[in-house]
Amino acid sequence: MKAAPFEYVRPGTLAEASAALGRDGITTAAIAGGQSLLPMLNLRVAFIDLLVDISRLEELRAVTETPDGLHIGALTTHAAIEDGKVPDLFGGLLRRVAGQISYRAVRNHGTIGGSVALADPAADWPGCLMALGASVRIAGRDGVRSEPVSEFVRDAYTTSLATGEIILGFDLPRPDAPLRWGFAKVARKSGAFASSIAFVVARGKGGPVSVVLTAAASRAHSCSQTAEQLEQGAGSDEALRRAIASDLLTFAQDADSYQQRLHTATILRAIREWRAQ
Numbered sequence: 001m002k003a004a005p006f007e008y009v010r011p012g013t014l015a016e017a018s019a020a021l022g023r024d025g026i027t028t029a030a031i032a033g034g035q036s037l038l039p040m041l042n043l044r045v046a047f048i049d050l051l052v053d054i055s056r057l058e059e060l061r062a063v064t065e066t067p068d069g070l071h072i073g074a075l076t077t078h079a080a081i082e083d084g085k086v087p088d089l090f091g092g093l094l095r096r097v098a099g100q101i102s103y104r105a106v107r108n109h110g111t112i113g114g115s116v117a118l119a120d121p122a123a124d125w126p127g128c129l130m131a132l133g134a135s136v137r138i139a140g141r142d143g144v145r146s147e148p149v150s151e152f153v154r155d156a157y158t159t160s161l162a163t164g165e166i167i168l169g170f171d172l173p174r175p176d177a178p179l180r181w182g183f184a185k186v187a188r189k190s191g192a193f194a195s196s197i198a199f200v201v202a203r204g205k206g207g208p209v210s211v212v213l214t215a216a217a218s219r220a221h222s223c224s225q226t227a228e229q230l231e232q233g234a235g236s237d238e239a240l241r242r243a244i245a246s247d248l249l250t251f252a253q254d255a256d257s258y259q260q261r262l263h264t265a266t267i268l269r270a271i272r273e274w275r276a277q
Protein backbone atom coordinates (compact mmCIF):
# COMPACT_ATOMS: atom_id res chain seq x y z
CA MET A 1 0.00 0.00 0.00
CA LYS A 2 0.99 3.62 -0.35
CA ALA A 3 0.76 6.30 2.32
CA ALA A 4 -2.04 8.83 2.19
CA PRO A 5 -0.78 12.21 0.87
CA PHE A 6 1.15 14.42 3.30
CA GLU A 7 3.38 17.49 3.19
CA TYR A 8 7.11 17.19 3.83
CA VAL A 9 9.58 19.69 5.29
CA ARG A 10 13.26 19.32 6.20
CA PRO A 11 14.13 22.15 8.60
CA GLY A 12 17.70 23.26 9.19
CA THR A 13 17.26 24.39 12.79
CA LEU A 14 15.75 22.99 15.94
CA ALA A 15 13.49 26.04 16.32
CA GLU A 16 12.08 25.58 12.80
CA ALA A 17 11.55 21.86 13.38
CA SER A 18 9.81 22.45 16.70
CA ALA A 19 7.60 25.14 15.16
CA ALA A 20 6.67 22.84 12.24
CA LEU A 21 5.84 19.96 14.60
CA GLY A 22 3.76 22.26 16.77
CA ARG A 23 1.63 23.72 13.95
CA ASP A 24 -1.95 24.09 15.11
CA GLY A 25 -4.85 22.24 13.52
CA ILE A 26 -2.86 19.54 11.71
CA THR A 27 -1.29 16.18 12.58
CA THR A 28 2.49 16.24 12.42
CA ALA A 29 5.29 13.74 13.02
CA ALA A 30 9.08 13.84 13.08
CA ILE A 31 10.87 11.33 10.90
CA ALA A 32 14.33 10.03 11.82
CA GLY A 33 15.34 6.64 10.32
CA GLY A 34 11.82 5.99 9.04
CA GLN A 35 12.07 2.29 9.88
CA SER A 36 8.83 2.26 11.86
CA LEU A 37 7.04 5.41 10.75
CA LEU A 38 7.20 4.76 7.00
CA PRO A 39 5.71 1.24 7.23
CA MET A 40 3.00 2.62 9.54
CA LEU A 41 2.16 5.36 7.01
CA ASN A 42 2.32 2.95 4.07
CA LEU A 43 0.03 0.48 5.83
CA ARG A 44 -2.23 3.38 6.77
CA VAL A 45 -2.22 2.57 10.46
CA ALA A 46 -0.88 6.14 10.95
CA PHE A 47 -2.02 9.30 9.16
CA ILE A 48 -0.31 12.67 9.20
CA ASP A 49 -0.63 15.99 7.42
CA LEU A 50 3.00 17.07 7.76
CA LEU A 51 6.17 15.00 7.97
CA VAL A 52 9.05 16.88 9.58
CA ASP A 53 12.40 15.38 8.56
CA ILE A 54 14.82 15.97 11.45
CA SER A 55 17.90 14.50 9.75
CA ARG A 56 19.55 17.93 9.23
CA LEU A 57 19.55 18.83 12.93
CA GLU A 58 23.17 18.67 14.02
CA GLU A 59 22.20 18.95 17.72
CA LEU A 60 20.70 15.46 17.45
CA ARG A 61 23.93 13.91 16.15
CA ALA A 62 26.22 14.83 19.06
CA VAL A 63 27.91 11.97 20.87
CA THR A 64 29.97 13.37 23.75
CA GLU A 65 31.80 11.86 26.68
CA THR A 66 32.11 13.99 29.82
CA PRO A 67 33.39 13.24 33.33
CA ASP A 68 29.76 12.60 34.30
CA GLY A 69 28.97 10.17 31.53
CA LEU A 70 27.93 9.90 27.93
CA HIS A 71 25.49 11.82 25.76
CA ILE A 72 24.16 9.91 22.75
CA GLY A 73 22.41 12.08 20.15
CA ALA A 74 18.93 10.93 19.12
CA LEU A 75 19.95 10.45 15.46
CA THR A 76 22.68 7.94 16.36
CA THR A 77 21.88 4.77 14.44
CA HIS A 78 21.90 1.28 15.89
CA ALA A 79 24.64 0.45 13.35
CA ALA A 80 26.89 3.28 14.63
CA ILE A 81 26.61 1.88 18.16
CA GLU A 82 27.13 -1.69 16.91
CA ASP A 83 30.26 -0.54 15.04
CA GLY A 84 31.77 1.03 18.17
CA LYS A 85 31.42 4.65 17.01
CA VAL A 86 30.03 5.52 20.45
CA PRO A 87 32.45 5.45 23.42
CA ASP A 88 32.04 2.30 25.46
CA LEU A 89 31.66 3.15 29.16
CA PHE A 90 29.44 0.15 29.82
CA GLY A 91 31.60 -2.90 29.20
CA GLY A 92 30.25 -3.57 25.71
CA LEU A 93 26.55 -3.67 26.62
CA LEU A 94 25.49 -1.00 24.11
CA ARG A 95 27.27 -2.74 21.22
CA ARG A 96 25.77 -6.09 22.12
CA VAL A 97 22.22 -4.67 22.30
CA ALA A 98 22.59 -2.66 19.07
CA GLY A 99 23.96 -5.65 17.15
CA GLN A 100 20.93 -7.77 17.97
CA ILE A 101 18.29 -5.31 16.79
CA SER A 102 16.58 -6.64 13.67
CA TYR A 103 18.68 -6.83 10.47
CA ARG A 104 21.66 -4.71 9.45
CA ALA A 105 19.51 -2.88 6.86
CA VAL A 106 17.17 -1.73 9.66
CA ARG A 107 20.11 -0.92 11.95
CA ASN A 108 21.73 1.25 9.25
CA HIS A 109 18.78 3.66 9.36
CA GLY A 110 16.94 3.08 12.67
CA THR A 111 17.94 5.50 15.43
CA ILE A 112 18.07 5.28 19.19
CA GLY A 113 15.87 8.39 19.43
CA GLY A 114 13.24 6.93 17.10
CA SER A 115 13.21 3.70 19.07
CA VAL A 116 12.55 5.40 22.41
CA ALA A 117 10.10 7.95 20.93
CA LEU A 118 8.05 5.13 19.42
CA ALA A 119 8.02 3.22 22.74
CA ASP A 120 7.25 -0.15 21.22
CA PRO A 121 6.74 -2.52 24.20
CA ALA A 122 9.29 -4.95 22.70
CA ALA A 123 11.95 -2.38 21.69
CA ASP A 124 15.45 -2.95 23.06
CA TRP A 125 16.63 0.59 23.88
CA PRO A 126 14.01 1.74 26.43
CA GLY A 127 14.78 -1.23 28.74
CA CYS A 128 18.53 -0.97 28.23
CA LEU A 129 18.57 2.77 28.94
CA MET A 130 16.37 2.22 32.01
CA ALA A 131 18.79 -0.39 33.34
CA LEU A 132 21.65 2.09 32.89
CA GLY A 133 19.75 4.88 34.71
CA ALA A 134 19.67 7.10 31.59
CA SER A 135 17.69 10.30 31.08
CA VAL A 136 16.17 11.64 27.89
CA ARG A 137 16.92 15.24 26.86
CA ILE A 138 14.03 16.91 25.09
CA ALA A 139 13.79 20.24 23.24
CA GLY A 140 10.51 22.10 22.90
CA ARG A 141 9.11 25.57 22.49
CA ASP A 142 9.82 26.32 26.17
CA GLY A 143 13.46 25.19 26.10
CA VAL A 144 15.16 21.94 27.04
CA ARG A 145 13.97 19.50 29.69
CA SER A 146 15.27 16.18 30.96
CA GLU A 147 13.43 13.15 32.31
CA PRO A 148 14.48 9.61 33.33
CA VAL A 149 13.73 7.15 30.52
CA SER A 150 11.81 5.08 33.11
CA GLU A 151 9.31 7.96 33.47
CA PHE A 152 9.41 9.21 29.88
CA VAL A 153 7.97 5.95 28.51
CA ARG A 154 4.46 5.83 29.96
CA ASP A 155 2.78 2.94 28.16
CA ALA A 156 2.72 1.12 24.82
CA TYR A 157 3.51 3.72 22.12
CA THR A 158 2.96 6.45 24.70
CA THR A 159 5.56 8.85 26.07
CA SER A 160 5.57 12.22 27.79
CA LEU A 161 6.52 13.99 24.51
CA ALA A 162 4.29 17.02 24.00
CA THR A 163 3.35 18.52 20.66
CA GLY A 164 6.37 20.25 19.11
CA GLU A 165 8.89 18.45 21.33
CA ILE A 166 11.90 16.64 19.87
CA ILE A 167 14.24 14.16 21.58
CA LEU A 168 17.75 15.59 21.49
CA GLY A 169 19.43 12.53 22.96
CA PHE A 170 20.16 10.50 26.05
CA ASP A 171 22.39 11.13 29.07
CA LEU A 172 23.90 7.97 30.52
CA PRO A 173 25.64 8.38 33.90
CA ARG A 174 29.23 7.12 34.05
CA PRO A 175 29.43 4.00 36.24
CA ASP A 176 31.54 4.65 39.35
CA ALA A 177 32.87 1.08 39.17
CA PRO A 178 33.30 -1.33 36.26
CA LEU A 179 29.92 -2.34 34.95
CA ARG A 180 28.88 -5.99 35.10
CA TRP A 181 25.91 -6.91 32.97
CA GLY A 182 23.85 -9.72 31.53
CA PHE A 183 21.54 -9.48 28.52
CA ALA A 184 19.18 -12.17 27.26
CA LYS A 185 16.72 -11.90 24.40
CA VAL A 186 14.29 -14.42 22.94
CA ALA A 187 12.69 -13.85 19.54
CA ARG A 188 10.63 -16.27 17.50
CA LYS A 189 12.90 -15.76 14.50
CA SER A 190 16.15 -13.96 13.82
CA GLY A 191 15.60 -10.24 13.21
CA ALA A 192 12.08 -10.16 14.66
CA PHE A 193 10.96 -8.13 17.66
CA ALA A 194 11.58 -10.10 20.86
CA SER A 195 9.08 -12.00 23.01
CA SER A 196 11.21 -11.37 26.09
CA ILE A 197 14.31 -9.29 26.88
CA ALA A 198 16.10 -9.11 30.23
CA PHE A 199 18.88 -6.79 31.38
CA VAL A 200 20.86 -7.21 34.60
CA VAL A 201 23.28 -4.38 35.36
CA ALA A 202 25.46 -3.74 38.43
CA ARG A 203 28.28 -1.40 39.25
CA GLY A 204 31.18 -3.47 40.56
CA LYS A 205 30.77 -6.38 42.94
CA GLY A 206 28.31 -5.65 45.74
CA GLY A 207 26.99 -2.48 44.08
CA PRO A 208 23.33 -1.72 43.38
CA VAL A 209 21.73 -4.07 40.87
CA SER A 210 19.16 -3.20 38.24
CA VAL A 211 17.01 -5.87 36.60
CA VAL A 212 14.72 -4.77 33.76
CA LEU A 213 12.32 -6.91 31.75
CA THR A 214 11.02 -5.85 28.33
CA ALA A 215 8.24 -7.29 26.13
CA ALA A 216 6.34 -8.70 29.13
CA ALA A 217 3.94 -5.76 29.46
CA SER A 218 3.02 -2.53 27.70
CA ARG A 219 6.44 -1.07 28.59
CA ALA A 220 9.72 -2.14 30.18
CA HIS A 221 9.58 -2.67 33.96
CA SER A 222 12.13 -2.92 36.76
CA CYS A 223 12.14 -6.22 38.64
CA SER A 224 12.89 -4.77 42.06
CA GLN A 225 12.39 -7.93 44.12
CA THR A 226 14.73 -9.91 41.89
CA ALA A 227 17.29 -7.09 42.08
CA GLU A 228 17.01 -7.10 45.87
CA GLN A 229 17.70 -10.85 45.98
CA LEU A 230 20.82 -10.34 43.86
CA GLU A 231 22.02 -7.44 46.02
CA GLN A 232 21.63 -9.64 49.10
CA GLY A 233 23.67 -12.35 47.36
CA ALA A 234 20.80 -14.85 47.25
CA GLY A 235 22.18 -17.72 45.24
CA SER A 236 19.57 -20.38 44.69
CA ASP A 237 17.52 -20.52 41.51
CA GLU A 238 14.54 -21.34 43.73
CA ALA A 239 14.77 -18.03 45.65
CA LEU A 240 15.25 -16.15 42.39
CA ARG A 241 12.30 -17.88 40.74
CA ARG A 242 10.10 -16.82 43.67
CA ALA A 243 11.31 -13.21 43.38
CA ILE A 244 10.77 -13.19 39.60
CA ALA A 245 7.24 -14.59 40.07
CA SER A 246 6.47 -11.78 42.55
CA ASP A 247 7.84 -9.17 40.15
CA LEU A 248 5.78 -10.56 37.25
CA LEU A 249 2.66 -10.32 39.41
CA THR A 250 3.19 -6.56 39.76
CA PHE A 251 3.27 -5.73 36.03
CA ALA A 252 2.48 -8.85 33.95
CA GLN A 253 -0.56 -10.31 35.68
CA ASP A 254 -1.99 -11.42 32.32
CA ALA A 255 1.03 -13.54 31.38
CA ASP A 256 -0.02 -17.15 30.71
CA SER A 257 2.07 -20.05 32.00
CA TYR A 258 4.20 -20.19 28.82
CA GLN A 259 4.96 -16.47 29.06
CA GLN A 260 5.75 -16.76 32.78
CA ARG A 261 8.21 -19.57 32.07
CA LEU A 262 9.68 -17.64 29.13
CA HIS A 263 10.29 -14.43 31.14
CA THR A 264 11.64 -16.42 34.09
CA ALA A 265 14.09 -18.23 31.83
CA THR A 266 15.16 -14.97 30.13
CA ILE A 267 15.86 -13.26 33.46
CA LEU A 268 17.74 -16.30 34.81
CA ARG A 269 19.82 -16.44 31.63
CA ALA A 270 20.74 -12.74 32.00
CA ILE A 271 21.62 -13.35 35.66
CA ARG A 272 23.90 -16.25 34.71
CA GLU A 273 25.71 -14.06 32.19
CA TRP A 274 26.00 -11.24 34.74
CA ARG A 275 27.41 -13.62 37.37
CA ALA A 276 30.00 -14.95 34.93
CA GLN A 277 31.53 -11.48 34.45
Ligand SMILES: Cc1cc2nc3c(=O)[nH]c(=O)nc-3n(C[C@H](O)[C@H](O)[C@H](O)COP(=O)(O)OP(=O)(O)OC[C@H]3O[C@@H](n4cnc5c(N)ncnc54)[C@H](O)[C@@H]3O)c2cc1C
Nearest residue numbers: 030032033034035036037102110111114115117123124167
Ligand atom coordinates in the same frame (compact mmCIF):
# COMPACT_ATOMS: atom_id res chain seq x y z
C1 LIG B 1 11.66 -5.45 10.49
C2 LIG B 1 11.95 -4.61 11.71
C3 LIG B 1 12.38 -5.25 12.85
C4 LIG B 1 12.68 -4.49 14.00
N1 LIG B 1 13.15 -5.14 15.10
C5 LIG B 1 13.46 -4.42 16.20
C6 LIG B 1 13.97 -5.04 17.38
O1 LIG B 1 14.18 -6.25 17.45
N2 LIG B 1 14.24 -4.26 18.44
C7 LIG B 1 14.07 -2.91 18.42
O2 LIG B 1 14.35 -2.26 19.41
N3 LIG B 1 13.61 -2.29 17.33
C8 LIG B 1 13.29 -3.00 16.22
N4 LIG B 1 12.82 -2.35 15.12
C9 LIG B 1 12.62 -0.86 15.19
C10 LIG B 1 13.85 -0.11 14.65
O3 LIG B 1 14.95 -0.56 15.33
C11 LIG B 1 13.86 1.44 14.90
O4 LIG B 1 14.40 1.73 16.13
C12 LIG B 1 12.58 2.03 14.92
O5 LIG B 1 12.08 1.79 13.65
C13 LIG B 1 12.53 3.56 15.20
O6 LIG B 1 13.65 4.27 14.76
P1 LIG B 1 13.61 5.22 13.50
O7 LIG B 1 14.82 6.10 13.60
O8 LIG B 1 13.47 4.42 12.27
O9 LIG B 1 12.32 6.10 13.79
P2 LIG B 1 11.15 6.59 12.79
O10 LIG B 1 10.50 5.42 12.16
O11 LIG B 1 11.65 7.66 11.90
O12 LIG B 1 10.18 7.24 13.87
C14 LIG B 1 9.52 6.44 14.84
C15 LIG B 1 8.69 7.36 15.75
O13 LIG B 1 9.55 8.14 16.56
C16 LIG B 1 9.33 9.53 16.34
N5 LIG B 1 10.67 10.16 16.41
C17 LIG B 1 11.79 9.73 15.79
N6 LIG B 1 12.85 10.44 16.18
C18 LIG B 1 12.37 11.37 17.07
C19 LIG B 1 12.98 12.40 17.83
N7 LIG B 1 14.32 12.61 17.80
N8 LIG B 1 12.21 13.15 18.65
C20 LIG B 1 10.87 12.92 18.71
N9 LIG B 1 10.24 11.95 18.02
C21 LIG B 1 10.99 11.18 17.21
C22 LIG B 1 8.65 9.63 14.99
O14 LIG B 1 7.83 10.78 14.90
C23 LIG B 1 7.82 8.35 14.99
O15 LIG B 1 6.64 8.54 15.73
C24 LIG B 1 12.52 -3.08 13.97
C25 LIG B 1 12.07 -2.44 12.81
C26 LIG B 1 11.79 -3.20 11.69
C27 LIG B 1 11.34 -2.48 10.44
